[in-house]
Amino acid sequence: MRRHRVWFGLAMLVLFVLPFLALIPLGMFWLFQQGWLLYWLGVAALLGLAAHLLLRQLQPAEPGSEAQTAAPATDSPPEPDWTPRDRAAWRSVQEVAAGAGPESINDRERMLQLARETIERVAAHYHPDDPRPIWNFTVPEALLLSERIAARLRRVTLDSVPAAHMVRVGQVVQLWEHRQLALKGARVARYLNRIWRVARTVDPFSAVLAETRDRVLRAALGEAGAWLRGRGTRIWVEEVGKAAIELYSGRLRADARQLQELAAADTGLDTVADGAMPGALRLLVAGQSQSGKSSLINVLLGEVAAPADVLPGTAEALGYRLQRPGAGEFQLIDTPGVGPGTDLADLAEQAFACDLIVWVVAAHRADRALDRAGLDAIRGHFAQHPERSLPPVLIVASHIDRLSPAREWSPPYDLERPAGAKAGSIREALLAIGDDLGVEPGDIVPMRVDTPAEAYNADLLWAVLQERLVHAGHSRLQRLHLRAGQRDWKKILDQAANAGRLLTRLATHRPPAS
Ligand SMILES: Nc1nc2c(ncn2[C@@H]2O[C@H](COP(=O)(O)OP(=O)(O)OP(=O)(O)O)[C@@H](O)[C@H]2O)c(=O)[nH]1
Numbered sequence: 001m002r003r004h005r006v007w008f009g010l011a012m013l014v015l016f017v018l019p020f021l022a023l024i025p026l027g028m029f030w031l032f033q034q035g036w037l038l039y040w041l042g043v044a045a046l047l048g049l050a051a052h053l054l055l056r057q058l059q060p061a062e063p064g065s066e067a068q069t070a071a072p073a074t075d076s077p078p079e080p081d082w083t084p085r086d087r088a089a090w091r092s093v094q095e096v097a098a099g100a101g102p103e104s105i106n107d108r109e110r111m112l113q114l115a116r117e118t119i120e121r122v123a124a125h126y127h128p129d130d131p132r133p134i135w136n137f138t139v140p141e142a143l144l145l146s147e148r149i150a151a152r153l154r155r156v157t158l159d160s161v162p163a164a165h166m167v168r169v170g171q172v173v174q175l176w177e178h179r180q181l182a183l184k185g186a187r188v189a190r191y192l193n194r195i196w197r198v199a200r201t202v203d204p205f206s207a208v209l210a211e212t213r214d215r216v217l218r219a220a221l222g223e224a225g226a227w228l229r230g231r232g233t234r235i236w237v238e239e240v241g242k243a244a245i246e247l248y249s250g251r252l253r254a255d256a257r258q259l260q261e262l263a264a265a266d267t268g269l270d271t272v273a274d275g276a277m278p279g280a281l282r283l284l285v286a287g288q289s290q291s292g293k294s295s296l297i298n299v300l301l302g303e304v305a306a307p308a309d310v311l312p313g314t315a316e317a318l319g320y321r322l323q324r325p326g327a328g329e330f331q332l333i334d335t336p337g338v339g340p341g342t343d344l345a346d347l348a349e350q351a352f353a354c355d356l357i358v359w360v361v362a363a364h365r366a367d368r369a370l371d372r373a374g375l376d377a378i379r380g381h382f383a384q385h386p387e388r389s390l391p392p393v394l395i396v397a398s399h400i401d402r403l404s405p406a407r408e409w410s411p412p413y414d415l416e417r418p419a420g421a422k423a424g425s426i427r428e429a430l431l432a433i434g435d436d437l438g439v440e441p442g443d444i445v446p447m448r449v450d451t452p453a454e455a456y457n458a459d460l461l462w463a464v465l466q467e468r469l470v471h472a473g474h475s476r477l478q479r480l481h482l483r484a485g486q487r488d489w490k491k492i493l494d495q496a497a498n499a500g501r502l503l504t505r506l507a508t509h510r511p512p513a514s
């Protein structure tokens with residue numbers, strides 16, 4: 001009975017809908033008659049495509065494919081402030097990481113062996129002549145390492161990720177998001193407490209490794225699939241490698257406070273800025289005689305402080321302090337002009353003690369061989385010292401007012417689309433300078449600097465400097481770490497003297513301070 005009813009209902013529906021359905025072929029026939037059918041089909045196809053695209057946008061991706069597309073690249077990039085030597089050490093870490101198969105994660109001994117191998121490789125990299133390079137760090141450095149790891153742990157707690165002190169927070173969080181694994185805060189706190197305790201024991205480094213070995217890896221990666229495990233091995237090796245690079249590169253020789261002190265001593269400032277970048281950036285201004293170095297310094301300072309003269313002026317390197325809102329503190333170093341008799345090795349040494357280099361070249365003088373030689377000496381010196389990377393090098397092309405037509409001076413000049421003869425010759429000069437000195441056009445700033453009040457393009461120079469500040473900051477940090485690593489004999493002797501030993505002998509034989 002009920003069945004009959006259903007059929008009856010359906011028949012009614014068909015009868016009711018049929019006339020409307022009939023409208024489709026009838027409508028198409030009408031469109032055909034009018035000659036509009038093709039247009040209609042075209043519009044229909046377009047709308048269909050749009051709907052399809054919209055649906056794809058709205059639909060959540062399948063879990064598997066999401067994990068795949070969101071998977072980070074296998075190699076994590078080197079840190080931006082690393083020196084060429086650190087980068088080379090990193091490459092050997094990556095070799096170990098690449099050789100570690102996904103199955104290693106199930107094997108504790110293998111994981112520990114991978115960590116040892118990584119540490120040994122890194123240590124040997126920094127101390128190639130030492131038969132037992134892995135012991136090449138001091139007790140304060142090891143303590144600082146444990147402090148750093150504790151600091152990382154603190155961040156980890158904040159993100160409610162279990163104690164992955166060797167595994168960087170970002171990576172753990174990423175893994176967590178993919179696998180929706182969550183651990184309770186209490187458990188995290190327990191981990192922290194334990195590891196902190198262990199890390200503070202006599203040999204923090206091995207304690208850290210021992211603790212990491214089973215706890216962290218089991219907790220962090222044990223529940224994940226093979227893909228995740230493969231990455232886990234890699235992350236393990238990479239993070240052990242990063243910790244080892246920190247330790248053996250000498251970055252841990254000075255903690256933040258010591259770096260501040262060094263920075264203050266370094267730039268002769270009595271106050272030091274708080275924050276990540278202590279003290280002032282050292283900006284070296286160099287170039288041929290009479291190119292406008294002292295004038296440029298006056299422009300940067302906004303006042304006449306550096307003697308600028310038609311006679312050879314600057315006889316020795318002079319420092320000027322400059323506080324620039326938004327850019328920080330600088331120490332500007334004016335140097336004597338480079339001439340045929342200049343000791344370029346000495347100049348390179350001076351550049352090595354700076355974080356930013358501005359080379360001033362007079363745009364109207366065609367002979368740039370000395371400029372090239374000076375810049376190459378600096379580049380070569382840095383290339384020979386992989387413990388530092390080359391700081392940013394900017395070229396200031398001064399004297400652009402003297403380019404032909406020499407009488408004309410009506411700035412501003414549009415060098416992208418040079419309208420007149422002056423703009424044309426400035427542009428040509430910049431291209432020639434770029435070629436002669438081996439620099440990119442973006443690193444050359446055309447300027448007129450003889451009158452600080454009416455200097456041309458000072459704003460552009462500041463804008464270009466501003467863009468290089470992060471790079472300069474890295475350079476500065478590398479330099480301070482290097483200084484922290486130099487054996488400060490005076491300090492050691494002072495410590496000994498304070499302890500009341502060697503006092504009498506030191507009074508007569510005091511070795512020179514470095
Ligand atoms: N027309 C013009 N003159 C400039 C410019 N820059 C500097 N001068 C002049 O060039 C001369 C030398 O300038 P300085 O700033 O003393 O040059 P310097 O490179 O410090 O010279 P030394 O210390 O002797 O190596 C001065 O007379 C300046 O006024 C410029 O952009 N245009």
Ligand SMILES: [Mg+2]
Binds near residue numbers: 293307308313336337
């Ligand atoms: Mg000068």
